[in-house]
Amino acid sequence: MLTGTVAIWLRDMLILRRSIYSELVAVVAYPLTIYLAFGIGMQGYIGLVDGAPYSLFIAPGLITMTAVNAAYNESVWSLWFHRRVQFTIESYRVTPISVSEIVIAKILTGFTHGIIKGCAVGLVIFAITPFRFPLEHLLQYLLFLIPGSALFSCAGIISGTVMDKPETIGKVEAVLVMPLIFMSGLFFPLSSYPPSVIPWVRALPTTALFEGARRALVTGELAAFPVLQVSLSALVAFVAAVFIFRRKMAE
Amino acid sequence: MTLPSIVTRSLTKSYGALTALDSFDLSVEQGTIFGLLGPNGAGKTTLIRILTTLMNQSSGSVTIEGLDTLSSGRAIRCMIGVVSQENSLDRYLTARENLELHARLHGMEKRQYKGRIDDLLELMGLAGRQTDFPDTFSGGMQRRLVIARALVHQPRVLFLDEPTTGLDPQSRRAVWEYVRSLAGSMTIFLTTHYLEEAEQLCDRIAIMDHGRLIASGSTQELKDRLSGATVYEIEFAEGEGERYAVLLGAMSCSRNISRLGNKVTVTLEHWECVSEIVTALHGAAIRRISLKERTLEDVFISLTGEKVRE
Ligand SMILES: Nc1ncnc2c1ncn2[C@@H]1O[C@H](COP(=O)(O)OP(=O)(O)O)[C@@H](O)[C@H]1O
Numbered sequence: 001m002l003t004g005t006v007a008i009w010l011r012d013m014l015i016l017r018r019s020i021y022s023e024l025v026a027v028v029a030y031p032l033t034i035y036l037a038f039g040i041g042m043q044g045y046i047g048l049v050d051g052a053p054y055s056l057f058i059a060p061g062l063i064t065m066t067a068v069n070a071a072y073n074e075s076v077w078s079l080w081f082h083r084r085v086q087f088t089i090e091s092y093r094v095t096p097i098s099v100s101e102i103v104i105a106k107i108l109t110g111f112t113h114g115i116i117k118g119c120a121v122g123l124v125i126f127a128i129t130p131f132r133f134p135l136e137h138l139l140q141y142l143l144f145l146i147p148g149s150a151l152f153s154c155a156g157i158i159s160g161t162v163m164d165k166p167e168t169i170g171k172v173e174a175v176l177v178m179p180l181i182f183m184s185g186l187f188f189p190l191s192s193y194p195p196s197v198i199p200w201v202r203a204l205p206t207t208a209l210f211e212g213a214r215r216a217l218v219t220g221e222l223a224a225f226p227v228l229q230v231s232l233s234a235l236v237a238f239v240a241a242v243f244i245f246r247r248k249m250a251e
Numbered sequence: 252m253t254l255p256s257i258v259t260r261s262l263t264k265s266y267g268a269l270t271a272l273d274s275f276d277l278s279v280e281q282g283t284i285f286g287l288l289g290p291n292g293a294g295k296t297t298l299i300r301i302l303t304t305l306m307n308q309s310s311g312s313v314t315i316e317g318l319d320t321l322s323s324g325r326a327i328r329c330m331i332g333v334v335s336q337e338n339s340l341d342r343y344l345t346a347r348e349n350l351e352l353h354a355r356l357h358g359m360e361k362r363q364y365k366g367r368i369d370d371l372l373e374l375m376g377l378a379g380r381q382t383d384f385p386d387t388f389s390g391g392m393q394r395r396l397v398i399a400r401a402l403v404h405q406p407r408v409l410f411l412d413e414p415t416t417g418l419d420p421q422s423r424r425a426v427w428e429y430v431r432s433l434a435g436s437m438t439i440f441l442t443t444h445y446l447e448e449a450e451q452l453c454d455r456i457a458i459m460d461h462g463r464l465i466a467s468g469s470t471q472e473l474k475d476r477l478s479g480a481t482v483y484e485i486e487f488a489e490g491e492g493e494r495y496a497v498l499l500g501a502m503s504c505s506r507n508i509s510r511l512g513n514k515v516t517v518t519l520e521h522w523e524c525v526s527e528i529v530t531a532l533h534g535a536a537i538r539r540i541s542l543k544e545r546t547l548e549d550v551f552i553s554l555t556g557e558k559v560r561e
């Protein structure tokens with residue numbers, strides 16, 4: 001049933017494999033710069049945040065950020081490119097596979113990019129810091145990273161489906177995606193927000209993702225609610241992405 | 252008596268207020284090469300997109316090999332090959348990988364598609380470039396690769412949307428040759444706005460404009476539908492052209508006189524007028540008289556009242 005999905009996903013993985021080194025260098029450079037500048041450079045000025053050294057405080061968020069950004073970017077640009085520039089989506093659509101198989105393949109590809117690039121940044125950060133985490137913390141962290149990457153991959157698919165112009169995609173990323181990531185407790189604890197705002201910020205799935213992922217990794221404290229919150233958001237985004245893509249293709 | 256391969260009935264498609272296809276009725280015999288001729292914006296791509304299940308019609312119906320496009324999309328896509336107007340090649344895959352991906356999307360196993368792809372690359376003259384990326388190919392080679400891709404799964408109906416638009420004359424001829432070599436083995440439906448292409452390749456031709464079918468038939472049938480008028484080109488000796496053009500223009504059976512230097516082109520009501528003309532031109536210094544062959548372009552102009560918009 002999913003032969004089309006597998007074929008397209010394998011195609012995307014072949015392309016990723018061909019450029020993996022340059023992609024990884026590019027994708028690691030950004031969070032690593034932030035880590036060195038803020039985590040190490042500013043550490044002495046910031047001290048402990050929520051009981052942890054600042055470099056430890058931001059490390060999980062930087063990994064999560066890399067993963068979800070990579071998932072989002074891959075999905076949004078790939079969908080736009082294959083739909084509007086290369087017309088490859090159209091060449092898939094005249095074969096027996098269904099439209100759903102195509103969109104699921106693209107979601108999987110974005111998700112895979114997120115996981116691979118997130119792990120790459122994680123490895124680099126762990127290589128240059130003294131922090132070590134028990135295996136179960138890492139596994140719990142994955143409980144966030146997996147649905148988180150899926151969520152952002154689906155969001156990217158939706159953006160890449162509804163937006164026809166590259167400028168629009170750039171703008172949405174600047175005014176929506178990046179602020180959403182930065183405001184979700186990546187660089188500062190939620191307690192820095194005015195008390196009246198906190199419930200609103202907490203309601204965001206990105207907050208559940210960044211906060212929950214950090215706790216899981218740093219303290220090993222696994223809260224079921226944020227995991228569910230992120231997973232459920234990913235599920236809703238998946239259904240929405242498939243629906244929106246199918247509707248667009250039926251135009 | 253073979254079943255028709257493609258049938259449309261009162262096929263209509265609107266984009267908002269614009270009617271891109273208007274009650275289109277068409278029937279294409281199995282195993283023939285059918286050419287849909289029309290200027291830019293006539294609705295050719297719209298029709299191909301509906302026939303290939305990429306788009307739904309607003310009303311009317313389509314069957315491909317007896318199957319309805321609305322209810323049997325998947326089964327239809329199994330047996331059609333599509334060369335879209337844009338090349339739609341994957342520039343991150345090599346020529347061969349492009350074909351392999353397409354084969355897999357058709358559910359083919361490696362042992363099924365390997366030899367088939369070898370043959371097609373050979374047939375299309377691309378075997379030597381199979382590990383190169385298509386963006387290093389010329390326009391003609393890219394087009395041939397797209398055609399090869401459409402043939403990987405051995406379709407019964409092949410759709411080509413303006414297969415040679417934008418190609419130089421030599422590449423165009425090469426594409427024609429490949430298409431001709433497929434004749435008989437499958438139904439071929441192609442669109443074009445080149446009259447010559449339709450005339451060279453197609454068994455039957457339909458002419459459309461503004462979403463409507465204007466005429467259809469074989470090239471000869473379409474030419475026969477022109478009025479009985481015949482066109483002669485008469486070349487006079489130096490300096491004589493103008494005088495005789497005036498003389499011919501004044502005659503009752505001549506219509507539509509035009510002159511270019513010493514060449515006068517005259518349209519005659521019917522062939523009986525020829526002797527009258529010969530009498531009138533008695534003693535004139537004539538270098539050459541020729542009967543102009545009617546072209547599809549003449550057919551097109553007489554049907555639509557305008558030249559083909561490029
Ligand atoms: N997606 C669309 N939305 C609105 N109008 C369209 C769309 N696609 C085509 N058209 C219009 O429909 C008409 C027929 O277009 P098309 O089928 O592409 O013609 P052709 O392929 O013969 O050049 C044109 O007037 C074109 O502008």
Ligand SMILES: [Mg+2]
Nearest residue numbers: 295296297336
């Ligand atoms: Mg067209």
